[in-house]
Amino acid sequence: MGRAGFRIGGSETSVYGRREMATSGDRQQVEQWDVFEVVQEVQAEGNPFTDIEFGARFLYKHRAVPVDGFYDGDGVFRVRFMPDVPGRWRYETWSDCAELDGVAGEFVCTEAPEGNHGPVRVADGFHFRYADGTPYYQVGTTCYAWAHQGDELEEQTLETLSEAPFNKLRMCVFPKRYRYSRNEPEHYPFEGNREEGWDFTRFNPAFWRHFETRVSQLRDLGIEADLILFHPYDGGHWGFDRMPAEADDRYLRYAVARLAAYRNVWWSMANEWDFMGEKEDGDWDRYFRIVREEDPYQHLRGIHNGRRWYDHGKPWVTHCSVQAGTDDVGKWRRQYGKPVVVDETLYEGTISEPWGNITAEEMVRRFWVGLTHGGYVGHGETYLHPDDILWWSKGGVLHGESPERIAFMRRIMEGGPERGFDPVPWWRSWKAHAVGKGDDYILLYWGVRQPGEMTLELPARYRADVIDTWEMTITPVEGVLEGEVTVPLPGRPYIALRLRKEQ
Amino acid sequence: MGRAGFRIGGSETSVYGRREMATSGDRQQVEQWDVFEVVQEVQAEGNPFTDIEFGARFLYKHRAVPVDGFYDGDGVFRVRFMPDVPGRWRYETWSDCAELDGVAGEFVCTEAPEGNHGPVRVADGFHFRYADGTPYYQVGTTCYAWAHQGDELEEQTLETLSEAPFNKLRMCVFPKRYRYSRNEPEHYPFEGNREEGWDFTRFNPAFWRHFETRVSQLRDLGIEADLILFHPYDGGHWGFDRMPAEADDRYLRYAVARLAAYRNVWWSMANEWDFMGEKEDGDWDRYFRIVREEDPYQHLRGIHNGRRWYDHGKPWVTHCSVQAGTDDVGKWRRQYGKPVVVDETLYEGTISEPWGNITAEEMVRRFWVGLTHGGYVGHGETYLHPDDILWWSKGGVLHGESPERIAFMRRIMEGGPERGFDPVPWWRSWKAHAVGKGDDYILLYWGVRQPGEMTLELPARYRADVIDTWEMTITPVEGVLEGEVTVPLPGRPYIALRLRKEQ
Structure with missing residues (x-):
């Protein structure tokens, strides 16, 4: 023995x-x-x-x-x-x-001490809570290959994250090869090498120990790790995107056995699953089945689309993990009856790829549009960098202007209805996105529109605040609002109005 | 006698x-x-x-x-x-x-002297020229009821137009009653009055003399008058939106007899034709027929939609007059095979109505998107005003920031391919809107995207200019570009790149 x-x-x-x-x-x-x-x-x-x-x-x-x-x-x-x-x-x-x-x-x-709330679960249909009942308002970001960059850069990424507003990070298990990301990782998940071939029956413990350390460090920062189990950014360079089926399955079981006990783990079957040309559609159902069977804790499970969507209505999918604009979040909530997380909605930056060069204003707008349709959004950043250190792929430091506004929005979320924001019937909702909680709390948002006033028909007495989501100011509207009332607005874009019922 | x-x-x-x-x-x-x-x-x-x-x-x-x-x-x-x-x-x-x-x-x-080019015609399928062959690049604006505001304001409007970049004005023949536009006009088109009723068989010459003076003054400013023959912004207040069919037809013949000899006239059968609930679909075909039969000069004829589109493919429609965003201009060109004029694409301003509170940046962006899809766009302005003098309805002065940028764009158009801008096949067109003339002249536009560089594959040798459509600067790119080349861009939104082939 x-x-x-x-x-x-x-x-x-x-x-x-x-x-x-x-x-x-x-x-x-x-x-x-x-x-x-x-x-x-x-x-x-x-x-x-x-x-x-x-x-x-x-x-x-x-x-x-x-x-x-x-x-x-x-x-x-x-x-x-x-x-x-x-x-x-x-x-x-x-x-x-x-x-x-x-x-x-x-x-x-x-008993869990303060700060340890357990794993995140779906709650109230379209939202999330930690296992101890504490609400979890998802504010994501993406650093696909950050855990494959060596200690110096990885520690800088952790340092950045410790100051950033994000409570979820999307990251790949396998290394990534793509434009701006051409370096080889220090460790590989399997024994062997690219030139002579991999032994998919033998895992490389050094790789996994390193990887799970990074996962545990995220946990200690209060950040959920949305682990991307497969991705197409390999293109056969290493071949982890085209392993035999038995190797895929063995890999999944091994990953779950090693990682599921970390409470901050989420499973993402793939990034842009439909761009993985070597796999069959049915493979994805099988991957979900394996992860579902192996994971004793039933961590959240999603799958992220390229162009074609996996059917998020399938029972093993816990939430919609979407690459898309945020305008249709309400539609997907109704369609799938699950939380909607728009994990990728273009990236703030300046690279030439059209998915990687939106402004900070547009990134923040997409966050607010997602919020005010009852969903959750993810950030990413792709500013051109002389050494190709782009946050979206490698981590490092943040260069953009959106994170501080996202932090501001997170504080608004945390001060909102405990269960999260749901679409509310609104008397003139065609003029704004509107979410909240029944009549008690209503949050209206006008995006790029810049009304100088707005006439509302209020069902009760309210205190109101004009929120400039870009300038990060909250300005109370004088008095108590009631009935049909015209509220002056700043005539600038990116304005929200918060209405809280007088008790 | x-x-x-x-x-x-x-x-x-x-x-x-x-x-x-x-x-x-x-x-x-x-x-x-x-x-x-x-x-x-x-x-x-x-x-x-x-x-x-x-x-x-x-x-x-x-x-x-x-x-x-x-x-x-x-x-x-x-x-x-x-x-x-x-x-x-x-x-x-x-x-x-x-x-x-x-x-x-x-x-x-x-012979026509300098400055008199005759009426505007459709040319080269998707563009316009004056009768003397001079290209006409449509740059429109809207002042629906400007000619019903009394001399003081009307003369101010003319003064404003004399300095503005617009070469077409959409305006209603009938007075308009709508939010921000509640005043009665000085003249009415028919004998009678609202209280006791109108005699639709007797026109009021004072009204028409006044109106045609305004049309002729626009002509003298080089501005086409897109005359809106019917509109729903009456709602039965005067009832000009619900006259008997014989009154409609008599009115059309009278209007054409009085106005067709003014070379700057265009006929718009209606604004938001589908919002005129008192009319049948077939009425609109008849109106077109009457105007077509009566007008000896065959001025341009269009009809402007609310939600539902009239079939611009019908042979008597000379061009598409559209209320919509400008992203799909290329599609409508292909669908109808006619020039596309997006006459209304939301208005720059601050009113609460969601069609009336976009930013100047967004208005200018829509102009550029329309241009770089091979179409033409119209401006409008709806800033809240203490006396309800909104440009879009009453004229007056312009308050916005888009007109000077539209003037800048007009100069780019005038320096472009003579026949106008047509979509060009572009090797990586998914990264930009692209128009021009074959390989000789290519104009790329990135809208709200902010690439910091762009790699192009050029089929010949080109001189390039980076155009900041918001800051109104034109910055030559150093050297002659050829083959696969990465062009540095400013990493800001609203950037265009102009490529002109070296001769």
Whole structure:
């Protein structure tokens, strides 16, 4: 029998400076929604990635949660678990290798401390909450290949994110090869190399340890990691976009086994799934099925379109992850009955590609239009850079003018209806986008239009604020508004009006 | 027999200070495309508007042009004629009133002097030229009711137009009643009044003399008058939007008889024709037929939509007069095979109506998008005003920032391909709107996008200019461009690039 152990608190320990825990005899603690890890070592021969099955059942009172483990190289097997209930948990491993089978232990799960709200779930039909009930108002950004840029740039990205308004980051598991992103990563997900070929049956633990460190660092910044499992920006250069089906499936199971215990993980089956010409439509259903079966915590699952949309109505899709303008968010809410996240709505920047050169004004407008149709939006930035360090691909620092306005908008969201913003019937809604919560709270937005006044018919008594979403000012309208009333507006674009019912 | 006479040169004589010409024995001169008028007086009884037919045949060599006359009150009948060929012309009146019948005379038509190019015609499929072959690049604006505001404001409007970039004005024949436009006009087109009713069989000459003076003053400023014959902004207040069919038809014949000899006239059957709920679809075909039959000069004919489009493919429609955004101009060119004029594409201003509060930037952008799809665009302005004097309705002065940019664009048009701008095949046209003339001249426009560079594949050697359509600057790109070349761009919105082939 190998040496048994466990590891806890992925948030405190770097995979580079790993503490191995004492034997299972110790009564260990892990906080709720944090990572508890059972570690087993064994003299492994052959290919332990494929030859040996290993996992554990985690037991809490009457519940048993089966969780697949994974081989981490050097004879080490691990199974990671994210307990969701405080109290005493027990576990027992299983394996077709006798030395790894039947190892039992227990640990105490402690109440989540402040700042740990658990994983994000769909709530109230079109919105999100953390597992502890705290509302989560998605404000995303994209750095596809940031985790493949080496420590210096990656740490700068984390530093930038710590000051930025974003609470979700879209990022690729596989490295990315595309215009402005031609460098090779330090690590590759599989054993082998591009010239002589990859062994898709053997994962490269160094790659994965590095990657999951980055995921855990995002978690510690309060940022959800929307992990893009497949993408077309490979074009056969490495060939991770065209692996055999059994390699795809093995990869998915391995990724889920390693990463699902991080509470900030979301699964994105692909970026621009329909641009992956080597795959069949049915493959995507299978990928969803595998992730759904493997993930004990049922993290959010989406799939991001190029031109053609996957059917977000399928039951395993938890929310719409959309590349599009934000004007039709209301339509998609009605069509799919799920939260709508416009993850990609063109990028603020100056590159020549037409999806990468909108102004900051337009980026902020798209955020507000998405919000005022009851959806959520994602940011991205593509300013030309002498060394090709574009935020959208590599991270680094932000150059644009939209993030501070997005931060301003996030504060408005956080001060709005707790469950989020839903379209409200509005008496003259043809003049504005309108969301809120019934009659209690109404947020109107005029985008590029610049009315100098607006006549409203109000069903109750309201306090109003004129919000300049670009200048980031909130100016109370004098008095209490009631009945048919003409509200003066600044006659500039990017103005919103917030109406809150007098209690 | 009554006293016969004629009048010439509508451009020099005010209808208020009319000179009656000497008898037909004098050999009179009129310049090409100007107004020659035969005047007959008679002791009229009954209702001369309906009881007496009057007209004349104008004869040039083998040609005979029959032209209907009209009764102008006080026993005066007139027939107006716009000769299109220099030389000796003869005429002979006809009438079912013996005293008005068979009056003959002649005049000499002189070559048009500089500045008089004749009426505007469709040319080269999608463009316009004056009758003398000079290109006409339509740059429109709208002052629906400017000619019903009294002399002071009307003269201010003319003063404004004399400095403005516009060479076409859309204006209503009938007075307009709508928000911001509640005042009664000084004159009405018919005898009678609102309270006791109108006599649709008797026109009010004072109204028409005033109106045609304004038309002639526009002509003298080089501005085409796009006369809107019907409109819904009456709502039954006067009832000119719901006259009996015979009154409609009589009105059209009278309007054409009075106005067609003014070379700057265009006929617009209606503004927002589909919002005129009292009319049948078939009525519009009939109106077109009447105007087409009555107008000896075949001035341009269009009809302007609200939501529903009239079929601009019908043969009597000379050009598409559109209310819409300008992005689809290329599609309508292909669909109808006619010039596309987006006469109304929202208005620069601050009123609460969503069609009346775009920014100057957006107005200018729409002009450039229309241009770079091979079409023509119209301006309008609706800034809130303490006395409700909004340019779009009443004229007055311009408050906005778009006109000087439109003037700048007009200069670019005038320096472009003589026949106008047509879509050009472009190797990477997905990155820009592209028009020009074959390979010789290419104009690219990026609208709100702000690329910092653009890689082009050029089929020849070109000189290039970066045009900032908002800042109104033209900056030559250094050197001669050839082959695949990356052109630096400012990374700001509203940039165009002009490429002219090196000879």
